[in-house]
Amino acid sequence: MGNFKGLKKLGRWEVLIQGQKGYKERQNLRNTILISGGGFYDNSGGEIKIGEWIEYMYESGNGQPKNKLLRYQGEYRNGKKFGRWECTCEGTNAKGGGFYDQNGDKIGKWKEIISDKEIIFYGEYYQGKRVGQWKIISQADHEQENKEFIIGGGTYDQTGRKTGKWTLCNSFKSIQKQENMKMTYKLVFGLLFIHYIKMKPISILFVAWVIMIKDQKMVNGQNQVIWTLVHIEQVIRVFIKKVVRLDLEQFSLIGGGSYDTKGEGVKSGVWIELIKKDYNDDILYFGQYQKDKKVGKWRLFIYSKQNHEDDIYKDVVQFTTGFSNDHQQIGHDNDANRGLVQNFEQQRITLMLKFIHNLFSGGGSYDTECEGLKTGGWFELIDVDSKNGEILYYGQYQKDKKVGKWQFFQYGSWCRNNAPFRNLLQFITGLTDDRQDIGQDNYAYESGVQDLKKLIMLPFIHKLFSGGGSYDSDGSGMKIGQWIERKDECHIYCGEYKDNKKIGLWKELNQQKRIKSCMNYDDEGNEIYRSGFPQKILRIGEFKGKKKIGRWSILTTETSANQDEIGGGSYDSDGSGMKIGKWIELKDEYNIYCGEYKDNKKIGLWKELNQQKRIKSCMNYDDEGNEIYRSGFPQKILRIGEFRGDKKVGRWEILLQKQISKCDSSIISGGGTYDEEGYGMKIGRWIDFSDGITTFIVEDGEYKANKKVGLWKKYLLTSEDADEQMLVGCSNYDDQGIEIYKSQMPSKLIFIGEVRCCKKVGEWKILRWVEDFNTKKKSYIQIGGGYYNEGIKIGKWEEVINYTQNIDWLLRLAGEYSNGKKVGRWDIFRFKNFLEVVFMMMMELKLETGSSTLILIIFFKVDMKKEKNLVDGTFSITIMIQLQVDYIMEVWILSRANGLKQKIMKEEASSIVESINQGRKLEDGILLGAWIQINQLLQEEENILME
Template sequence: MFQPNLIEKDMIYTTFNWDYANERFIYSKLIIILTQQKEIQYIKNGAIIRIDTIKDISKTPQVLHNFQQIKYLQWCGKYGLNDQKVGKWFAKWNCETIIDVGGIYSDDGKKQGLWKEMIKNYWIKAQAYEIGQYVSDLRNGTWKQIYEDKEIGGGDYNKQGQKEGKWKEFWDGFWHYSQVFYLGEYQNGNKVGRWDILCYDEIIGGGLYDKGIKLGYWIEVSDRFYEGSYITHKGQYKNGQKVGRWDICYQNKHIGGGSYEEGIKDGNWVEVSDEFQDSSQITYEGEYKKGKQIGKWNILFEKIVIGGGSYDGGIKIGNWVEVSDEFSEFSQVTVYGEYKNGQKDGKWDICYKEYWEKNAQSMKIGGGLYDEGIKSAKWVEVQDRFQKDAQVFYNGEYKNNKKVGRWDIFFQNTHIGGGQYDEGIKVGNWIELSDEFRVDSQVKYIGEYKNGKKIGKWEIMVKDEWNLRPFYYIGGGLYDEEGEEFKLGKWVDVADDKWFLTYTGEYQNGKKVGIWVEIDIYNNKNLQIGEKNYEN
């Protein structure tokens, strides 16, 4: 249940987006605030990208952690007298109705009858669904799991809403390049007996359950397992806890691991980064004592030490060299500085090395000051995916860990944009860059913010990779002046992954209506390649 007297607090989550150019995930920080005004605010880089109103306080509000869902997903329907959902509800993705997704709520706000629901991890490359019956808000009977219009899994629920009997079910991280399933049996909602882990219907792992508790030898997949990051973990469970030696494998080859004592890491370990893949083979080597890292730990890239530092009882101390969250062969960004009592303190430098300069030293490209873990004073930061063709810098000031005043944006040392922050929130006129900004995709947006929300006229500008002419207009339109960030009237939108694909049509209160035309503007050919009719 939502607590009306909830103290307002920033919650920081890691969310992902797909890097179409490099075929990899980009992870970034997202601030989510549940306010005393019964709102959920989603803030990224100082812009409030979504606000949801909490209507039904009898239920725990759904908080989205998936960036594409935050950006594109909307549920449509009616609320009853007690602010509970009633009647038919359906889902839209980027203003387009998702076929058959949704169902009926009873007058007391409970799901009833046939429903088609999206998987929890739903995004553009994970358009998978579950279809079945609800009885008084509980799943009941046979439920089917669907991907690419094919039934590929499912099973039965009992009258208590518990899974029962044989099941083939989606892995929590299921998506197009990670079509992983679990195959086994439930009894009264508990997994029992042998469970297999399948990828594209080939068994790649699994183990035994006893009343929902893992036991014996297991092969598991990593939390971010997919074709480009084929990481598995192999070892023993005892009473649901990992024990003894566990090995970490990449593409079925041993690359790391260590020992557990009753579920607690102990002794020497080689661990892999969360983003480990072919172009980002980062490992960490050091020692655990009763689950806490101690002494010297090294950071290695392709088995060569590139950083590290010391731990004292699981707390970082002294000088450290760390790698960026998006470190890869093509984005070799490291940070240098000192920890005091587990917090960054004093001067920290951001450094970069080109991937072909194997023996060269990293050069300083940015940095700033920390005061007991809090950013302060002048900073030069770089974009998440900083590399040769995407060298974007942000230059400005922090106060109490929040951006304040003027921040400027540079691309390859040329001033290209920026604007004002007030206590970490964007205000006033801004020129900002697309998330995919790089040499061959130079897209920027020009307009005004009011309390972190876009208002009024916004223009979309682009520059070709050959720099044959300056930035020129390709799209844009109007946002409402009330700060609801509703698009109004005629708009020309641009595709997230291809700047040369534009979509022209009309918005009413933030919703697409009428005919929208898709145009390919590459090399000024202005070729219409499709159109879509949106219901009014």
């Protein structure tokens, strides 16, 4: 709970946690805060913790619910933990802590609370890594004695990795009675045996009389039936008697076997060996020893602790051990024993099938010569912790050496419900789903054999196939050819082996099959190149010796939907390591270069592109790789094209880059053509840009032999509004490139058109410089114009006359020309600044006396109407000059020195309105009839508006 600045925390923040009470207590204490903590963030908005902090974290043992709260207290400096930090476990007496250095790394002696079982790791940190001797300590149930009990530990090397011998435990309860949990050797019935026991409120024996496996054919054709733990049945009974007064439900026997009677420590008979332990499952090996060598079939399976809750297992335990749940010996003659036997026999097959379906994971065979050599097909467990199931290897052994094709696949719980897998189980167990014995001679058994080869090895394995490769066929166990190897649960390696050595290109792929990194090896298996993670850029290709050859790709390791190639090119194939042909190279994280190499030298045109694939700059190189031209960034004008020698040839593009924001830009293009002969002469139409910083002049016209000819128009661009080109002038050139006419900025009145042979031709435009009073934006707008024919005006024209020196006061004449002379009706208009009239701008000015004056601009509208043809061919023109009374209610003029205001009412202003009576047709440019004396009228108007 605290404050935000934008989306960032700052200032004091409180951590409030409600207690873990029962339902009724939670109802009563719903809004009661039982635990609090927190600290300060700095005010920079970077969410940097500073000062003293109290933090909480839920912690638990492996896989257990998070029901214990750990409290951490210490100091932050610049967002990193510093100095002494203490840790306590709420509701217990477990305490820990240690020191952080200025980089936020743990240093010195530390006590770490690992789980809610009051187990502490005690040892030393160096630069954030555990080093040296570490102890596992228990503090439970010894408060009154104030003692600590060392229950495990081991050694870390200088890199923080475990080394040497270690003693580990998964939970505190599993070591509470450690004096009864040891490897125990007992001599019973002349056999030396070993027990692995652990605590669990369930049965003593996880399986006995359970697995019926038709394991191997005997010489006489009979099947030998091996009962899994029948050989150690007496051992179990004797051992249980030795631990009298201990709760039977606290123990579970998960493995063991027998040694010879000579005391030489030679294993013999049936054994269950523990390979690996984790929280939920134990990985066990089950098979037979002869003279301390493994022989025949050996099974790899997973022993799930969930099976302990099955009532059938409890019955098996009682039947096997001879003890009931109330610790009473059953005996073989009473009713309880007979009931157990009957119940077990009835459910034996169901139990066995359930066990096989849930636990079988792999295995294979050893030779029968007691040499302990693996032979034939094998399923082997890869030493990988997987959340989605076990990772198994499948392939063939020959004299303990892997040969031929080996594949690895992920074996999850869903496999056990797969139809081909059920067929495999039937073949292994010799039983059908309806609990009928298949037998060796019937069709079902033979079908099971075929299923093993076809239904299992093909559909099942291929469906789950995740990788693998081949070993040589001579039994030397060397990897050869293409391999897919598993690095861990999320990553695999792909590449080639030769004589058990990695060669060439190897790729590391993640779960999404995206390339994460790559490595290259020489023919001796030595790594010569590595690229990719943790760097963001990945370069992939092949080597010849220690030189790059062939196609190389440049990729990004960042997560996205597709891992697209962002660059790359080719090296020559002879092993000289020279770049050739087209290449896309990375300049940095945001920009790339595109161009061509020849003999490892840049030649021709190279372009620099940004993230949006927009051209940022360009460079030109000669055939020797020397840069001869550069254009673009940091300048805003970019000229792109090719050279021949040191002369420009062909089409050249001219780009103006408009910076809209830091991450986007738009391009306005121009350019033209140079001759192909290599003289560097401009020809044809060109759109050229002048260099500038905030404004740019664009010229549009034609070149002939590198000389400007004809009409060239000029446009103005600004960096703020480069999308709009404003016509600001023109120039005309003769065939020799000499300028013969020019009209352009800064004149407020310009005339745009073409001059040919010193005569105006075609369309001409008259432009006036005006200002938009809303946006304050200035621009040229067309106010007149017409057409010339060989220097003679023709057709409709609108002319402009500046009768004063003030550009804001113009006369506009509209009419028609014939052979350069005015004919017909001509109208005369007078307008002040056009936009002033349209928007009726009102300005409030403050006078020296503090009074306000409002000026309303008087607009005289010339209304041409009531045109009437007369009998004599003349016509009458009535020109009404009237005030716009809808807008002007009163006119205020500037006050004089005394600050008094004078008002001119509309009646007084209307006295300047005059009527013009008659006019006549213009014939051959000669005035006829009555005409209005415009100059006199305007003078009167100006006298009114002056002061």
